[in-house]
Amino acid sequence: MVQLSNRAAASTEHIRSVRVNRVSSRSDLFPRLVAMQKLADAKNFAVYRVSGSGIPTKQRLVCELENWGSSAAPASSKAFIDAYGDVLLDHIEKSVLPLSWAGGHDKATPGSADFGSFLIRLKDGILPFSGIAFPVRLGATGNGYVVFTGDDLDPGCDILLELHGRSCHIMIDLLSLDERRAAAAAALSEREIACLQLAGDGRISEEIADKLGLSVHTVNAYLGSATIKLDSVNRIQAIAKAIRLGYIS
Numbered sequence: 577m578v579q580l581s582n583r584a585a586a587s588t589e590h591i592r593s594v595r596v597n598r599v600s601s602r603s604d605l606f607p608r609l610v611a612m613q614k615l616a617d618a619k620n621f622a623v624y625r626v627s628g629s630g631i632p633t634k635q636r637l638v639c640e641l642e643n644w645g646s647s648a649a650p651a652s653s654k655a656f657i658d659a660y661g662d663v664l665l666d667h668i669e670k671s672v673l674p675l676s677w678a679g680g681h682d683k684a685t686p687g688s689a690d691f692g693s694f695l696i697r698l699k700d701g702i703l704p705f706s707g708i709a710f711p712v713r714l715g716a717t718g719n720g721y722v723v724f725t726g727d728d729l730d731p732g733c734d735i736l737l738e739l740h741g742r743s744c745h746i747m748i749d750l751l752s753l754d755e756r757r758a759a760a761a762a763a764l765s766e767r768e769i770a771c772l773q774l775a776g777d778g779r780i781s782e783e784i785a786d787k788l789g790l791s792v793h794t795v796n797a798y799l800g801s802a803t804i805k806l807d808s809v810n811r812i813q814a815i816a817k818a819i820r821l822g823y824i825s
Contacts, residue, residue: 599749601820602641609641609722612742616708616731618724620644622653623746625720626668635665637720640750656723659702660709667696668711668719674740679706679727694736708736710743718751756807757821764823768802771795773824776815 599605605623613621622642628634637657644652660677667675677698695708707725712718722743731739764772767788774784785795799811806821808814818824 599753600817602750602753605641605746605749606643608742608746610643612722612739612746613643613724615735616724616726616729616739618707618726618729619705620652620725622656622723622725623720623750624664624723625718625747625750626665637661637664640720652725655703656707656725660698663698664709664711664721668713668721671696672711672713674711674736675709676729677703677707679704681727694733708739710740712744712747714747714751718747718754720747722746763805764802765798768798768805769818769823771798772802772815772818775799775811776819776824 609621609623613619620643622644623640624637625640627636627638639653642653660675664675673694673696675696675698678700680701681704705725706727706729707723708729708731709721709723711721722739724739767790770788771784774787779787781792781795781799784790785792788795790798799814802818803809803811803814806814806817808817815824
């Protein structure tokens with residue numbers, strides 16, 4: 577059994593404490609990805625998911641989260657997809673072994689030398705940066721990669737195992753967010769959304785009732801049911817979550 581290094585073990589305890597609270601938005605995933613980036617001694621991260629699952633000819637990788645920066649992100653993402661996109665799509669159908677590559681300026685392939693049999697090496701020198709891509713296969717939907725890029729990446733085998741495990745958690749939580757959003761969208765009625773929107777605009781129940789031609793009791797009932805469906809503890813949290821999920825503005 578592989579023993580975690582002090583750095584990986586300490587970071588593991590941190591991520592476990594973070595996962596006690598269920599994520600409520602994609603922004604909750606960023607601190608965890610940054611912690612993983614530091615653990616990998618990388619410069620950037622990106623999360624890709626397979627779009628068009630089940631139709632091989634229409635499948636593509638879509639970038640869901642990244643910290644390349646607003647100016648560099650489009651070029652970096654396009655370069656990565658152009659270089660390895662087809663290979664990654666084919667690989668995830670056959671294997672969940674991590675993939676690594678060396679950038680044009682790096683001397684070694686990312687990944688510990690004693691862990692080479694557990695890493696698939698891609699063609700080197702295509703991109704200016706090195707990287708490691710951790711595939712996650714969840715089933716019919718939610719499949720994808722968590723990618724870390726930088727210079728001369730050389731994580732030990734314990735770090736690789738830890739990062740791959742956390743990558744699975746990231747993709748599971750990302751899929752969970754999508755499923756909860758879809759469930760909430762299907763569950764919320766037009767009246768509930770209308771009441772939430774007006775409440776979010778700062779109107780009190782009496783004003784909402786007058787605006788919608790409802791009784792105050794009915795307005796409060798709609799807001800109460802919406803709060804429950806959005807898994808919120810009060811009206812304020814329900815409004816905040818509805819805004820984050822894009823149901824109201």
